[in-house]
Amino acid sequence: MAGGSIDAALEAATRKYLSATGIADLKRLSAGASQETWSFDAPTADGLQELILRRAPGGVPESRSTAIGQVREARLIQICHSHGVKAPNVRYVLQPEDGLGVGFVMDRVAGETLAPRVLRDDLYADARTKMAGQSGEAAASIHNVPMGELDFLEEITPLQQWQNTWNAYEKYFLEWSPSPVFDYALRWLKERVPARDRVTLVHGDFRNGNIIWGPEGLRTILDWEIAHFGDPMEDLAWICINSWRFGNIDKPVGGFGRREDMFEGYEKVSGIKVDPERVKFWEIFGSLRWGITCRSMAFTHLTGHDRSVERPAIGRRSSECEADLMILLGRN
Amino acid sequence: MRPDRPTADEMLEAVEEFLRDKVMPAVTGHLNFHARVAANVIASVRREIGQSPYIEADQRERLMQLLGHDGDWETLNRELCEDIRAGKTDLDDPALLEHLRQVAVENLGVDNPKYSAYARLKE
Numbered sequence: 001m002a003g004g005s006i007d008a009a010l011e012a013a014t015r016k017y018l019s020a021t022g023i024a025d026l027k028r029l030s031a032g033a034s035q036e037t038w039s040f041d042a043p044t045a046d047g048l049q050e051l052i053l054r055r056a057p058g059g060v061p062e063s064r065s066t067a068i069g070q071v072r073e074a075r076l077i078q079i080c081h082s083h084g085v086k087a088p089n090v091r092y093v094l095q096p097e098d099g100l101g102v103g104f105v106m107d108r109v110a111g112e113t114l115a116p117r118v119l120r121d122d123l124y125a126d127a128r129t130k131m132a133g134q135s136g137e138a139a140a141s142i143h144n145v146p147m148g149e150l151d152f153l154e155e156i157t158p159l160q161q162w163q164n165t166w167n168a169y170e171k172y173f174l175e176w177s178p179s180p181v182f183d184y185a186l187r188w189l190k191e192r193v194p195a196r197d198r199v200t201l202v203h204g205d206f207r208n209g210n211i212i213w214g215p216e217g218l219r220t221i222l223d224w225e226i227a228h229f230g231d232p233m234e235d236l237a238w239i240c241i242n243s244w245r246f247g248n249i250d251k252p253v254g255g256f257g258r259r260e261d262m263f264e265g266y267e268k269v270s271g272i273k274v275d276p277e278r279v280k281f282w283e284i285f286g287s288l289r290w291g292i293t294c295r296s297m298a299f300t301h302l303t304g305h306d307r308s309v310e311r312p313a314i315g316r317r318s319s320e321c322e323a324d325l326m327i328l329l330g331r332n
Numbered sequence: 333m334r335p336d337r338p339t340a341d342e343m344l345e346a347v348e349e350f351l352r353d354k355v356m357p358a359v360t361g362h363l364n365f366h367a368r369v370a371a372n373v374i375a376s377v378r379r380e381i382g383q384s385p386y387i388e389a390d391q392r393e394r395l396m397q398l399l400g401h402d403g404d405w406e407t408l409n410r411e412l413c414e415d416i417r418a419g420k421t422d423l424d425d426p427a428l429l430e431h432l433r434q435v436a437v438e439n440l441g442v443d444n445p446k447y448s449a450y451a452r453l454k455e
Contacts, residue, residue, distance in 0.1 A: 177406070178413035181432050187416055188423060242449055249448040309370045316376060319439035323449035326436040330429055330453075 006038070009099045010053065014042045017092035017105075018049060035070075035225065039108060050108040051091065059094075059101015072152050073224050074104035079149050080201075085141045086220050109220040111212040115246045118213045119255045127217045132257025134218040135211075135239055136265025142221070143200040143232040143270060150201060155229035157196045162189055165289050172295045181322040185288045188329060194278055199229050206235040207244040208254035236262060236274065237282030242324040243290055243317075284328050291321025333381075341378055348374040372444075379442045387438045394431045 007026060014020045020042035029037040029052075038053040056070055068076070071093060080087040088106040118124050147153075156164070166186060173179055204226035212220040238244075240252045240259065248255035253262045263274040298315020300306045333340050351371035356364055388405045395408035403411070412431075415421045421428055433453060440450050 178410060179435075180409065180413050180416060181436055183413040183416045184423065184428075184432055187419065191423075245448065247448050249452060309366055309373060313369050313373050316443040319436070319443040320447045320449065322436040323440045323447065323453050326429075326433045327449055327453055330433050 006053075006100060010038075010040065013092070013094065013098040013100060014040075014051070014105070016098075018042055018044055020044045020049065035223075036103075049091070050110075051105050052088070052108045053100075053103060053105050055094065055101055055103020059103065068153065068225055068227060070103045070225075073227075074106075075152065076150065076224050076227055077106070080142065080145055080224075083141070083145050085145060086138055086218060087224070088220055088222065109212050111214045111219045113209060113212055113222070115208045115244065115255065118208065119246055119248060123215050124213060127213060127215055128256045130217045131213070132253040132259075132261035133265035135206075135253060135257070136236070136262035136267075137269045138211075138218055138221060139203070139206060139232070139235045139239075139262075140266045140269035140272075142203050142206070142235065145201045147199075147201060147229060150229075153201070153227060153229055155199060158193045158231050159196070161230070161234075161285065161289075162186075162193050165285070165292060168289075168292045168296060172292060172299060179291075179318070179322060181325055182288060182291060182318075185284060185325050185329065189281070189285055189288065192281055194231060194233075194281060196231070198232060198272075200232040201227065202230040202232060202234050203227055204230075204234070205238070207239045207241065208246070208256070209244060211254075231278075231282070233274070233278045234282050234286075236266065237279045238286045240279070240283050241286045241290060242327075243287075243320060280328070284325065287321045287324045287328065291318040291325070294318045294321065340381060344374050344378050344381075348378070376443050379445075383438075383442055387442075391431075391435065391438070394434065398427060398431060 007023075010026065011020075011023045014023050022043060024041045024043070026038060026040040029039050036053075036055050036057050038055075040051055040053065042049040042051055054070060054073075074090050074093045077087045078090045081089055088109060090104055090106045093104045094100045094102065112118050112121075112124070119128070169182060169186060173182065203221065203224065205223050206221065210221065210223040211218060212222065239254050239262075242249060245251060245255035251257055252259050259276065259279070263276070263279075266272070266274055294314050294317040298312045301308055301311030301315075338346070348371050351367050351374065355367040356371070359367060392403075392405045392408060395405070395412060396402055399408055399411055399415075412421075416423075416428075437450070437454050440447060440453070444450070
């Protein structure tokens with residue numbers, strides 16, 4: 001679908017649902033393989049609405065096994081927002097008669113998602129001292145959302161997480177050449193898979209890059225497409241993966257803070273004491289999973305599905321995760 | 333590889349320089365980003381061509397020590413992975429951990445030695 005061809009349909013939908021008098025400044029922000037994001041403004045009687053359209057590429061839903069789809073993502077975000085989670089405010093969900101495919105429109109939150117700016121610009125210097133604690137508080141608020149309202153989500157147990165990762169390793173590595181580091185990590189993890197006990201809503205991609213920051217700190221959490229029920233400690237670990245520290249290797253939480261401060265914020269909101277060993281399990285698991293995911297992205301290029309120089313380059317980033325794993329697992 | 337001038341590395345160097353010095357300053361946005369990615373890809377392929385013969389020889393030596401027998405790199409590496417998977421190796425074996433540390437350093441040294449974990453793991 002050509003860039004500008006959604007104009008008329010989006011304007012009609014925004015007139016219908018938000019009583020807007022038109023739309024302006026429509027811009028495509030990203031064209032990911034799983035999501036399209038557009039920014040636009042809509043004047044209404046209540047003033048100018050600053051909005052984001054998120055929809056499946058070309059409006060056509062994709063049956064990716066780990067993604068929940070835009071319709072469920074919109075419902076999830078609405079429910080989280082209603083429980084005080086810092087999730088975007090969904091304004092309307094696209095219907096088939098709108099002719100825009102599958103997706104939804106939400107309020108656009110001003111701020112910064114680009115981690116290198118958040119980690120280095122003076123504008124965020126004060127926020128950086130609070131980000132770890134705020135991340136813990138935000139994760140706890142996600143994990144507090146009543147699961148009864150989320151019956152459209154599926155659970156992924158710790159053992160299933162391990163199995164899914166093994167399956168991906170088999171598919172993307174074993175057929176070509178195994179990685180002894182990944183084989184080591186897979187066995188180390190298999191021998192330590194935590195028991196399924198506390199199960200909550202898990203964001204699944206809670207990291208620096210999916211958070212909108214302002215000079216005062218955390219504003220909004222984005223990208224809910226791989227949310228599921230599972231071990232809540234997955235979220236506290238994923239934000240610590242070295243890949244999301246953007247060079248600040250000694251600031252484990254997102255490149256900006258200390259684990260202790262995140263745990264304190266988490267405990268304040270959830271009332272639940274964090275077991276650092278359990279978080280470490282998920283951090284090792286996350287590094288491994290990201291390493292395998294990087295390789296899988298190369299295959300979307302290699303199979304001709306989505307040809308781009310970026311994809312094979314990402315594929316080679318699996319060796320970054322091998323190094324992260326040996327720091328986490330080694331004796332040095 | 334042909335012992336000829338320009339060498340394969342000199343050819344790739346020319347492409348890398350073209351992307352960095354000519355293409356990148358001339359374009360913006362996605363195209364600029366992809367030109368940089370392309371230049372980085374060329375740089376890593378150059379490192380791979382230069383380093384992989386030594387890396388393979390070193391790894392083969394270490395694998396023969398770990399496994400106690402001779403073989404080519406690919407077969408030995410696969411055997412080590414299968415042994416780890418099958419639970420035949422002791423996960424606390426310092427020689428195994430040292431081999432894996434070196435593998436990680438060697439792979440990252442080719443793919444992206446600027447990554448923060450590289451210097452840390454090399455120490």
